[in-house]
Amino acid sequence: MKQRIFNILSFIIVILPFMATIGGSATAFAATKDTQIVTLHKYAFDTTSQALPDIENDGTDKAADITKNNNAKPLQGIRFTAYDVTENYVTSRKKGADNETTFKVLKDLKATDLTSNQSYDFAATDNSGVTSQELPVTSTVNGKEENAVYVIMEAASKGDVQVASNMVISLPFYEKDGTTPMSNVNLYPKNTLNLVNLDFTKYGVTGDNKVNPLAGANFVLKNSEGQYLNKTLANGVLPTFGDQVDNTDVAKFTSDKAGKVSTEQLFSQGLALSDGDYTYEELSDNATGTTVGNEKDLTVDDTTHHVYHIGSEAKKTITFTVNAGKITNVRSFDKNEAASTEKAVYNYEVPAPKKDVEKTVNDNGIDINAPIQYTVTENIPLDIATYTQFALTDTPDKALEIDTANTITATVTASDGKTTTVTPKFVKNTDGFTLDFFAVADAKAAVQASPGGSVTFKYSAKVKPGVSPEADINNEISFANNHTPIGNKTTKKIHTYGAQFVKQDAYDSSKTLAGAEFMVLNEDKTKYRTSDDNWKTYTEGTTPTDAAILKSDKTGKFAVTGLQVGTYNLKETKAPTDYQLPAKPYTDFKVTPTSFSKTTELKTIVNTQKGVLPHTGGIGIILFILVGIAIIGMTIVYFKKRQQQLNA
Structure with missing residues (x-):
């Protein structure tokens, strides 16, 4: 065993000089290589939360660390050009300028200053924000080989990205040992995005001409080519656009409870939009252009939301221009649809009808068969001139029996308080009825002449027998009009x-x-x-x-x-x-x-x-009395004998 270990150690000692020779040969080969690969890593940095990171461009690969610690995202499609400025460098130094001053002068050069210099174009950055170019490490100046000096310039952007500052480098770059040239020189030009955000407010104009913030309206953003902004950003950075508004990836912006609409709802930093004109288009909920407002202040009773229809300029509610990250030339329309520069969009209320019953019925419920008087009120919208249909349909619960003749008179009240009595067309339905105001000439004229006013009518009903206690007994009134084909409804609930x-x-x-x-x-x-x-x-x-x-x-x-x-x-x-x-x-x-x-x-x-009574002729309680007397007598006799025994 000892002999084996000794043999292995002897082999290592013998082979080490050869390994050193191989390593030295590799170093010598690298030192004699006349080009060096320069790799540029293009990132966009989140400058909203922190300043641009201080990155030391020493040639080493820092990509993983930068993306992890600086919220950096790769930028695709960015182009660079490297200009050989070795002669400019040598000339400046020979005139007495130091290295730092010379590099500063070179950094401030423009492409127009270098039209006669040798240049090398980098390919556009790939999906990882990376591009590489092989550059000579030396350059001949006045017949002498000098270390090559380059100015790397970023091509002009489309306005969505701030162009990075020029980078001045001198080749070759060496590893930390100072003698081994790097196989790949990694550089990190720093960029920020030209982020923009246009916010505006969505308003609903009510039938009485009041203006309230309106929630729940949806918008899409179009560019000048009529393409729609997508939710998905290229590499999570730059916007993309598509041709179809109904594409699932199209970005939709929805007004909040305060009526606010902002691109930051979907893109928290804002958008890096290219220079050009953009338009917000309002989407409707159906073919007639209605949108439902969800603001609680805009509800009727506690069941139905007001419904608003979009304006005639919905395709171009707000238009604006972007120039190098600045928004200019905002154009919109006011509540009268006149040209405006305010950042607001208006919808117009399709008022829901209101149905009331006597307070006692609301508070205490109703006895079966007791008469219930309903009062229906429908506000006349300010834009009544755009209406081609104006009818009210009552649909009672099956537990209700409508008590009305085949005619109902209504009162039209103008905004100034003037009243007109009309008899709209009465149409009996299966369980309820419809009053059509536009089917009768004088009723139609009275309604159209009273924007901001109201129509009111009354009728009676009663609850049928057999209704389950505490169950909702609904009575629905719907407003049929050309803006809301399904009708704007209100349901009044009563109970027994x-x-x-x-x-x-x-x-x-x-x-x-x-x-x-x-x-x-x-x-x-x-x-x-x-x-x-x-x-x-x-x-x-x-x-x-x-x-x-x-x-x-x-x-x-x-x-x-x-x-x-x-x-x-x-x-x-x-x-x-x-x-x-x-x-x-x-x-x-x-x-x-x-x-x-x-x-x-x-x-x-x-x-x-019931109590248990004795039968006639029976002994009743006499037996119980006799038994009791006998027991008492026996007790007395017992105690007398006991006393005599004690006295003896």
């Missing part, structure tokens, strides 16, 4: 309520009682509920034949439905078999919006069993 009960034994809650019967009375017991869900005057001590009778089932449960919120009474008219009616037959109860569905509000009503 009830309560549930359980009948059980007074002393055994597990024992539920079937067959108990009750009638329903109002709070002061002056009216009773009839079998057809009406109310009639009640006479104390009676059970009217038309009274609605509630009966407990085999589980002891029963319920009353179709009532408003309030306090009521149950009167027990028949007790369960083998049970007696309570001495006080009335039980008060409350109907609330949840008294039917919440088990915690289930009310319990109890009954007591």
